Amino acid sequence: MNVLLIYPEFPDTFWGFKHALKFIRKKAVHPPLGLLTVGAMLPREWSKRLVDINVTKLTERDLAWADCAFISGMVVQRESARQAIARCKEAGLKVVAGGPLFTSEHKEFEDVDHFVLNEAELTLPYFLADLEMGRARRIYHASEFCDIRHTPSPMWELADLKRYASMSVQFSRGCPFNCEFCNVTALFGHTPRIKTAGQIIAELDGLYNLGWRGQVFFVDDNFIGNKRYLKTQLLPALIEWRKDKKGMPFNTEASVNLADDEPLIEMMVEAGFDAVFIGIETPDEQSLAECNKKQNQKRDLFESVKLIHRAGLQVQGGFIVGFDSDTRLIFQRQIDFIQKSGIVTAMVGLLQAPAGTRLYERLKKEGRLLGRMSGNTDGTTNIVPRMDLNLLRGGYSNIIHHIYSPKHYYQRVKTFLREYKTPKIKAPLDFQRFLAFFRSNVRLGIFGKERFQYWRLLLWTLFRRPGLLPLATTLAIYGHHFRKICKQYIL
Numbered sequence: 001m002n003v004l005l006i007y008p009e010f011p012d013t014f015w016g017f018k019h020a021l022k023f024i025r026k027k028a029v030h031p032p033l034g035l036l037t038v039g040a041m042l043p044r045e046w047s048k049r050l051v052d053i054n055v056t057k058l059t060e061r062d063l064a065w066a067d068c069a070f071i072s073g074m075v076v077q078r079e080s081a082r083q084a085i086a087r088c089k090e091a092g093l094k095v096v097a098g099g100p101l102f103t104s105e106h107k108e109f110e111d112v113d114h115f116v117l118n119e120a121e122l123t124l125p126y127f128l129a130d131l132e133m134g135r136a137r138r139i140y141h142a143s144e145f146c147d148i149r150h151t152p153s154p155m156w157e158l159a160d161l162k163r164y165a166s167m168s169v170q171f172s173r174g175c176p177f178n179c180e181f182c183n184v185t186a187l188f189g190h191t192p193r194i195k196t197a198g199q200i201i202a203e204l205d206g207l208y209n210l211g212w213r214g215q216v217f218f219v220d221d222n223f224i225g226n227k228r229y230l231k232t233q234l235l236p237a238l239i240e241w242r243k244d245k246k247g248m249p250f251n252t253e254a255s256v257n258l259a260d261d262e263p264l265i266e267m268m269v270e271a272g273f274d275a276v277f278i279g280i281e282t283p284d285e286q287s288l289a290e291c292n293k294k295q296n297q298k299r300d301l302f303e304s305v306k307l308i309h310r311a312g313l314q315v316q317g318g319f320i321v322g323f324d325s326d327t328r329l330i331f332q333r334q335i336d337f338i339q340k341s342g343i344v345t346a347m348v349g350l351l352q353a354p355a356g357t358r359l360y361e362r363l364k365k366e367g368r369l370l371g372r373m374s375g376n377t378d379g380t381t382n383i384v385p386r387m388d389l390n391l392l393r394g395g396y397s398n399i400i401h402h403i404y405s406p407k408h409y410y411q412r413v414k415t416f417l418r419e420y421k422t423p424k425i426k427a428p429l430d431f432q433r434f435l436a437f438f439r440s441n442v443r444l445g446i447f448g449k450e451r452f453q454y455w456r457l458l459l460w461t462l463f464r465r466p467g468l469l470p471l472a473t474t475l476a477i478y479g480h481h482f483r484k485i486c487k488q489y490i491l
Contacts, residue, residue, distance in 0.1 A: 002047045004066040005039055005158065006088075007032035008073040008080035009053040012485055014347050014377045017165070020481040023436040023443075026165040027055035033168040033219060034099055035072050036154035038120050042070075043128070050158040058084060063091035072099030075354070075375030085111050096127070100187060104355040105372065106139065115139045119173075119188075121146035145189045148173060149196055153203050156210055166215040169203045171195055171234065175222040177255060178358075179279070180291045181320070184221040186356035192225030197237035204241065204248070213247030214427045223252040223276075224264065231264055238271035242425070249425045251275035255295045259304035265311045274423035275314040280305075283337045284330060287323035291359070305341045312421035317343040321396055322351035324386040331395035335402050342416035344409075344475050345482075348399050350381040350392065378489040400490045406450030409479045410457050413472065422467045429470065437470075440477050448480070 010016045010028075017029055032052055039048050049065070051058050069088045073081045078101060088095050089111050097109060098116040106115045114136055116123045122142040130136040148170075161167070172195070173188040207216065224230060238250075250273045258265060258276065268276075280301060281293055288297045305315050319338065321330055338346045352373035353360040363369050368384040379400075385392050402408055427433075444454045454476055461472040 001043075001067045002065055003042065003049070004058075004062055004069040004088075004093075005032075005035045005048060005050045006058065006069050006071040006084050007035055007050070007052040007054065008071070008077035008084055010077055011079070011376060012488055013076060014482065014485055017478070017481055019484040020477045021165055023439050023477050024165060024432045026432075027163045028052065029165050030168045030217060031156075031159040031161070031164050032072065033154055033170065034120075035070070036156065036158060037151065038070060038072070038098070038124065039155040039158055040152040041120060041124055048155070048158060052159070053080060053084065055160065055163040058087060060091075063087065063093065066091075066093055068094045068096065070096045070098075072097065073101045074099070075101050075104070075373065077101060078105070078372075078375070082109070085109065098123075100183075103141075103187065104183070113138070115141075117141040119146045121148070121151055145174070145191075145193060148193050149199065151195065151199075153199070153206055156206055161210060161212055166217050167207050167212055168217045168219050169200060169207075170219050171200055171223065172220045172225055174225060175255075176225055177222070177293075177295055179293050180359045180362070181351060181353065181357055182279075183354040183357045186354075188221070192222070194226050194229055194234075197233045200234060201237055201241055208245060208248065214430075216248050216250050218250060218252035221253055222255050224254045224258050224261075227261065227264060231267060235264075235267040235271045239267070242272055247425070247427045248272065249274045249423065249427055251277075253277040256280065256299070256301065256304050257295045259299075259307045262307070262311065265308060265313060269312040269421075269424065272425040273313060274425065275316060276308065277316040277318065278305075278308075279318040280337075280343070281318065281320045282323065282326075282330065283333050284323075284325065286325040287330070290323050290325045291320075302337065302341055305343060306419060309342060309416065309419045310421060312423055314345075314416070314420060315341075315343050316345040317341075317347070319346060319348040320351050321348065321399070322381060322383070322385050322387065322392055326387060326392075328387075328391060328395065331399055334399050338403050339408060339412055340415070342412055342419065344413050344416050345478060346403055347377055348396070348403070349377040350379060350396055351383060351385070352381055353383050376489075377485075397490050400486050404479065404482045404486050406453045406479070406483075409482070410450065410453035410476075413457060413475045413479070414460060416475075417461060417465050417468055417472060420468065420471075422465070426470075433470075436477065437473055440473055440480075444476055444480055450476075450479070 094113045096114045097112045103117045116127050118141050123140040127140050172192045174192045175184050254276050256278050308315050363383050370382045373382040374380045445451050461469050
């Protein structure tokens with residue numbers, strides 16, 4: 001069988017970095033890790049072709065070649081998924097769908113022939129067995145969770161690595177916390193399930209042997225869910241692996257209680273991690289209690305961020321406004337926290353309720369749902385907030401325009417660079433990244449409205465923190481992207 005593995009296109013998002021990727025001539029941030037892993041689970045004798053619509057087009061030749069299409073994606077890719085499914089059906093292909101989008105919304109995709117939902121390690125084998133017997137059902141789902149120690153390495157050879165800015169690996173699934181608005185536990189459970197250190201080393205070796213030396217993102221929703229295994233097995237293995245390797249810095253996602261374990265932070269930095277995304281959400285204790293964000297409560301969030309910065313991990317933060325407890329004071333409090341903490345990459349969104357979450361069920365009972373969420377940080381919400389909606393939208397717009405205005409954005413970059421410990425591991429400066437410096441000098445330093453702030457930052461970095469000049473340039477380019485997104489979505 002000839003199989004297309006189709007990954008729908010992302011709309012413009014904060015995390016898509018579309019406008020920043022142009023500086024390094026890349027098409028997308030990451031390849032579709034889930035589909036590449038599914039590819040490794042399909043029969044070896046099948047011919048497979050990846051079509052990531054973020055980096056290439058789905059052509060008539062692809063459709064004519066294929067017997068079947070496997071499609072996966074997230075909620076934010078909903079519209080592109082619909083378009084890809086329609087084209088596959090017009091070409092007479094059977095369509096098999098799975099992943100977060102279809103697990104939560106499969107009833108809305110009538111044209112899909114088969115849904116392989118939840119974790120493919122559990123449901124895909126049953127589908128393949130039934131398909132071979134000619135009795136494949138329409139829906140396959142599982143109520144339990146799989147043992148990812150048996151998950152195969154992704155089929156990296158299906159992807160054109162040169163088109164991507166970063167690679168991805170997954171160490172764990174699940175999160176020990178139970179935030180009301182988060183669907184991670186609904187999808188993957190509360191108990192973190194982990195791969196072995198040997199599996200991760202094998203995946204990294206696979207990338208390294210293919211010539212990859214750039215960033216690698218550990219896609220875990222909470223990398224530190226099993227601290228004991230990290231400190232005794234995985235991180236020591238990564239530190240040892242690095243001794244004869246060049247490049248490949250890591251970044252990941254974690255909860256803010258990482259700040260409580262300085263030895264763990266030190267080991268992560270030694271292993272090559274230089275950034276971590278943390279869900280800060282809000283500096284308001286009442287709103288944290290409302291959404292059951294226990295790990296963020298009763299702590300000085302500002303000092304936690306500073307500690308992580310000083311240790312050598314850049315904190316990228318997620319923030320939310322629109323909790324029931326929020327008042328009109330929250331907007332300035334969010335601005336003050338983001339600016340003073342030096343969180344350069346601050347993703348601020350209106351509260352949304354993903355299907356399957358406790359928030360979704362609560363608001364459904366209260367009659368406060370407004371359909372499906374967009375999944376994008378675009379100033380929309382699918383809930384009826386307690387706060388006046390016009391006040392909420394106006395306050396949110398004010399946050400975004402303030403923190404991403406050139407003056408305040410560059411000020412925040414400098415606040416961060418003053419304290420950030422220079423990382424030990426850096427990606428090699430390839431030709432495109434070398435040229436990106438000159439492209440940024442022209443686009444931002446000559447023609448950009450922020451040219452005064454741009455040159456001021458670069459000169460300050462050159463004299464005060466010269467080792468961080470590439471990072472300062474990268475953050476300046478990120479700011480250009482963020483302002484483009486703000487202009488597009490936030491009035």
